[in-house]
Amino acid sequence: MSGFQLPQSSPAVVAHAAGDLRIEDIALVVPAPDQAVVEIAYxxxxxxxxxxxxxGAAGESILKAPMVLGHEIVGTVVQQAADGSGPAAGTPVAVHPATPAPGAAKYPEDRPNLSPGCTYLGSAARYPxxxxxxxxxxxxxxxxxRALPATLDLRTAALxxxxSVAWHAVARAGDVAGKTALVIxxxxxxxxxxxxxxxxxxxxIVAVDMHDKPLEIARAVGADEVLKGDDAExxxxxxxxxxxxxxxxxxxxxxxxxxAVRGGKVVMVGLLPSGPQPVFISLAITRELELLGSFRFNNEIDEVIAALADGSLYVDPVVTHEFTLDRGLEAFEVAKNSAESGKVLLNFQPVA
Incomplete structure (x- = not known):
């Protein structure tokens, strides 16, 4: 690993505009002293x-120029940071994709995920x-x-x-031990x-979806019951x-x-479209429900890595498809079909 030479370019998945996704070579960034080079695996x-x-947009984040996608990534350090910080070459790592930044608005200091100036890998929230x-x-x-334990393989670590997003959402609800949980x-x-x-x-644990495949996956990872989304009663x-x-x-x-039961908690982690939404607020009021937002995560990533490594968090069935990078466009087509796929992985390792 010490003899690694950074190539001038690398194949990547780039969104140019709505409906325009390309697999193309991009120029690689020469690392700053506190930056490492990671060979992405998944x-x-x-x-x-x-x-x-x-x-061409994700919520309020509008694509204004070509952008490399991807923030759910794992790989191996091939060049350690010049200042000696971070994992050594040869270390398998997961990535926390956020860069908190204060911005003008106020937020709780212990919740950097809410910092208004925060940037995220593969995000068009700011320009550039x-x-x-x-x-x-x-x-x-x-x-x-985040260095990964030797007991955790990279394919599982891709989750x-x-x-961590899911862990943060559940944590927002407080102690759930012994309780009835509903996942919509x-x-x-x-x-x-x-x-x-x-x-x-x-x-x-009761899981709900409109399609059979997601419900099959939910059962496999721990749901006791499953319901179709149109079964309102x-x-x-x-x-x-x-x-x-x-x-x-x-x-x-x-x-x-x-x-939700009267006095229950509803954690909203699914991002609704921007603009007004029709919501049963009167029912939330009369039942004294707690409606809680959940956005990204903070240091939960470290707990997730430990739980995946010791096997206490079982997630394997969530991954349903894997494609090599040269089939990246096909991978996106499969991923958009939520009726037939769970998590779709891109494998960035060179094809033999």
């Missing part, structure tokens, strides 16, 4: 990656955009890197980032929330102490509010 396709491809790391090599600040939307984040709830000791009858809303639709939020 990257998970996230909903935001799909939105940039399909719509923050490139992601869907490339064979990525130059990254060492503060983002560290989305599992059983895509990758919802399924990972089921797995986290299972590990946290929820007594009964059955969802309302759950009377869950804790509801995780991960569908990102106002229909899902309506189901979450109706499925």
């Amino acid at each position: 990257g998970g396709i996230c909903g935001s990656d799909l939105h940039y491809w399909l719509h 955009h923050t490139d992601g790391a869907f490339s064979r090599y990525a130059t990254l600040p060492t503060r983002m890197l 560290v980032e989305p599992a 939307g059983s895509g990758p984040i919802g399924a990972l929330a089921v797995a986290v709830l299972k590990r946290a000791g929820a007594a009964r 059955a969802i309302a009858a759950v009377e869950a102490d804790v509801v995780i809303e991960s569908s990102g639709s106002h229909f899902g939020l309506a189901s979450a509010i109706k499925g």
Whole structure:
């Protein structure tokens, strides 16, 4: 590893505009003293990656120039930072993709995920955009890197980032041990929330989705019961102490509010479209529900890595497909079909 020579370019997944996704060579960034070079092994396709491809925007973040996608990434350090910080060459690592920055607005200091100036790998929230790391090599600040235990393989570790999002959402609900939990939307984040709830000791976990495949995955990672999203009566009858809303639709939020027990908590981790949304606020008021937002994560990533390494967090069924980088466009097509896929991984290792 010590003799590594940084190539001038690397193949990467680049969103140019709505409907315009390309696999193309990009110039590699020469590392600053506090940056390491990571050879990316796997990257998970996230909903935001799909939105940039399909719509040229993810919520309020509008694509204004070509941007490398990808923030769910793991790999191996091939060149340690020149200042000696961070993992040594040869160390397998996961990546915390956030760079907190204060900005003008106030926020709790112990919740840097809420810092208004925060940037994220593969995000068009600011301009110039923050490139992601869907490339064979990525130059990254060492503060983002988390060394992985030898017992944790890189393919499983590819779920560290989305599992941290799910872990943060469940943590927002407080102690769930012995409680009834309802998860609305059983895509990758919802399924990972089921797995986290299972590990946290929820007594009964009910997963909801419109499609059979996500419900099959939810069962595999710990759901005790599954329901179709159009079965309003059955969802309302759950009377869950804790509801995780991960569908990102106002229909899902309506189901979450109706499925919560009086005095219960609804954690909203699914990102709804910008603008006004029709919501059963009157029902939330009369039932004294607690509606809690959940956005990204903080240091939960370290707990997730430990739980994946010791086997207490079981997530393997969440990954349903894997594609080599040269089939990246096909991978995105599969990932957008939520009825047939869970988490879709890109394998950045060279094809033999």
